[in-house]
Amino acid sequence: MDEHLAIKFVGFLVRAVALYALSLVLLSANGKAQSAEPSMVAIAFPATSEEAVARASLRAIFGMLLQKWPGDTPVKVFVLRDDAPDHATFSKTVLQVFPHQLRMAWDRQVFSGQGQYPEQVGSAQEMLARVATTPGAIGYVKASEVTQNVRVLKVR
Amino acid sequence: MYVFSRFASLLPRIALLAGSFISALSASAADLAGGDLKVHGFISQGLVHTTDNNFLGQSDDQISRDFREIGINASWRLVPDIQLSAELLSHRAGGTDDGSVRVDYGLVDWNAFSSENGRAGLRVGRLKTAYGLYNKTRDVTFTRPSIILPQSIYFERTRNLTVSADGAELYAERYGEAGSLTASFALGKPKTKTEAAKVALFLSSPPGELEPRLAPDLQLLYEGAGNRYRLAFTALQLDLSYRPGAADRLRAGRFRLTPLIFSGQYNAERWSLTGEYAIRRTSVSNFGPYFPDSHAVGQSYYLQASYQFAPQWEVLLRYDAFYADMRDRSGKAFAAATRQPAFSRFARDWTAGIRFDVTPEFMLRAEYHHVTGTGFLAAQDNPDVRALRRQWDMLMLLASFRF
Numbered sequence: 001m002d003e004h005l006a007i008k009f010v011g012f013l014v015r016a017v018a019l020y021a022l023s024l025v026l027l028s029a030n031g032k033a034q035s036a037e038p039s040m041v042a043i044a045f046p047a048t049s050e051e052a053v054a055r056a057s058l059r060a061i062f063g064m065l066l067q068k069w070p071g072d073t074p075v076k077v078f079v080l081r082d083d084a085p086d087h088a089t090f091s092k093t094v095l096q097v098f099p100h101q102l103r104m105a106w107d108r109q110v111f112s113g114q115g116q117y118p119e120q121v122g123s124a125q126e127m128l129a130r131v132a133t134t135p136g137a138i139g140y141v142k143a144s145e146v147t148q149n150v151r152v153l154k155v156r
Numbered sequence: 157m158y159v160f161s162r163f164a165s166l167l168p169r170i171a172l173l174a175g176s177f178i179s180a181l182s183a184s185a186a187d188l189a190g191g192d193l194k195v196h197g198f199i200s201q202g203l204v205h206t207t208d209n210n211f212l213g214q215s216d217d218q219i220s221r222d223f224r225e226i227g228i229n230a231s232w233r234l235v236p237d238i239q240l241s242a243e244l245l246s247h248r249a250g251g252t253d254d255g256s257v258r259v260d261y262g263l264v265d266w267n268a269f270s271s272e273n274g275r276a277g278l279r280v281g282r283l284k285t286a287y288g289l290y291n292k293t294r295d296v297t298f299t300r301p302s303i304i305l306p307q308s309i310y311f312e313r314t315r316n317l318t319v320s321a322d323g324a325e326l327y328a329e330r331y332g333e334a335g336s337l338t339a340s341f342a343l344g345k346p347k348t349k350t351e352a353a354k355v356a357l358f359l360s361s362p363p364g365e366l367e368p369r370l371a372p373d374l375q376l377l378y379e380g381a382g383n384r385y386r387l388a389f390t391a392l393q394l395d396l397s398y399r400p401g402a403a404d405r406l407r408a409g410r411f412r413l414t415p416l417i418f419s420g421q422y423n424a425e426r427w428s429l430t431g432e433y434a435i436r437r438t439s440v441s442n443f444g445p446y447f448p449d450s451h452a453v454g455q456s457y458y459l460q461a462s463y464q465f466a467p468q469w470e471v472l473l474r475y476d477a478f479y480a481d482m483r484d485r486s487g488k489a490f491a492a493a494t495r496q497p498a499f500s501r502f503a504r505d506w507t508a509g510i511r512f513d514v515t516p517e518f519m520l521r522a523e524y525h526h527v528t529g530t531g532f533l534a535a536q537d538n539p540d541v542r543a544l545r546r547q548w549d550m551l552m553l554l555a556s557f558r559f
Contacts, residue, residue, distance in 0.1 A: 113241030
């Protein structure tokens with residue numbers, strides 16, 4: 001009997017929290033991306049044939065769907081950790097995809113045998129070094145961090 | 157057709173062999189393949205307690221630990237156009253699944269065509285069945301919105317029919333400014349030669365075998381505005397013939413199940429709304445007097461809201477409804493004809509849940525269900541129909557780790 005009461009109490013608590021959350025959801029407006037963040041750019045291996053990429057194609061590349069550049073070179077995608085501020089900014093402002101949605105899309109592919117995760121690097125320095133030396137590589141850095149050794153990809 | 161299906165049934169084994177060969181070579185292969193061999197896995201353990209009825213083991217007034225999912229997968233991108241992947245899965249779920257290790261999928265994915273606007277290709281082997289928004293990764297708790305998927309559509313009881321199939325799938329994707337469109341069409345044989353599949357359909361375990369025909373599975377998926385909108389339509393047809401066993405009371409009958417699913421999801425930065433509606437045509441014919449012919453149209457739907465109220469915390473609220481027969485939603489006609497409880501023909505489940513991502517790899521969840529009806533409960537866990545109760549509550553806890 002005590003056990004039932006405990007279950008009902010926990011149930012009540014869970015439901016109360018959920019209802020509170022739902023009411024917050026309904027009251028809060030749709031969060032829009034802020035523009036005070038540093039501007040991010042997509043970068044590629046310097047010998048890449050492309051100078052500009054359509055946003056939809058860029059999404060498909062970072063979504064781990066498109067595997068090849070037009071010249072048949074395999075694409076190699078580099079990203080920072082999910083919780084890195086630059087990753088969130090790049091996802092939201094350049095790809096215009098919430099980082100959480102990008103992660104969900106990768107998970108859906110990896111755990112159904114349809115795709116692989118991108119390669120994760122620890123810092124902007126490592127990102128620049130890997131993209132500069134890996135044929136077919138694509139990644140991102142702050143516009144202010146771009147070096148001579150990588151090519152900036154414009155978004156069409 | 158016969159030759160093709162023989163071929164199709166061999167392919168997963170080939171893919172699996174290739175997969176195990178790759179894993180055996182593991183470290184050196186990773187170097188050889190330029191780091192394109194990837195291994196991932198997950199392990200989840202759930203605890204289930206119900207006030208009445210049993211779900212995922214003996215949970216009525218006790219705690220069932222018989223809900224466990226362990227998977228390990230490997231994928232190897234040979235060249236940009238070809239990927240080999242396989243996953244081994246142990247899924248323990250009360251009386252319906254003992255957790256024996258199976259090949260969940262084992263496939264070759266050939267991306268035959270690719271341009272900056274889209275791609276198309278073919279997958280061959282044992283493939284995850286496209287079925288609603290969640291089925292392809294249904295056993296990976298990190299990809300689920302809750303501890304259990306909405307049972308009205310993703311039955312735990314009949315998972316064998318939709319979990320994966322041996323065959324081939326054509327896919328095409330188009331990436332445009334207005335969003336991306338994915339179409340897939342598969343022909344495959346689901347795994348039906350198991351006790352669980354038989355009990356799910358017959359509610360008993362007759363001595364014969366269920367022989368599946370190649371099942372067509374079509375899915376169209378539109379994802380707009382960077383996955384803010386996701387809309388899908390799925391149509392699947394399962395056609396199973398029964399081969400009676402020795403001294404079988406049943407004749408060589410046939411099951412046909414045709415689910416159609418309409419799915420919609422809206423994702424904001426911190427909250428999501430998801431709904432799916434399924435209409436399921438089922439027909440049972442020619443089994444003889446001990447399992448009479450029947451034709452019913454079942455209906456399922458749920459509406460779910462989730463909200464991330466702090467960086468590692470998410471809450472969920474869902475209403476999920478299942479009706480075995482749209483023309484007899486209350487089950488009264490069924491009860492009058494069979495003397496079985498009317499409430500075994502529907503289930504309405506209010507769910508509230510909370511998720512805590514301790515780290516990106518380690519997750520804890522708790523979930524509370526208030527259910528009216530027993531429509532999605534498994535006969536294996538509830539052998540005595542008279543012990544079933546119409547109203548029941550359930551508390552679930554789950555810990556999950558992945559790498």
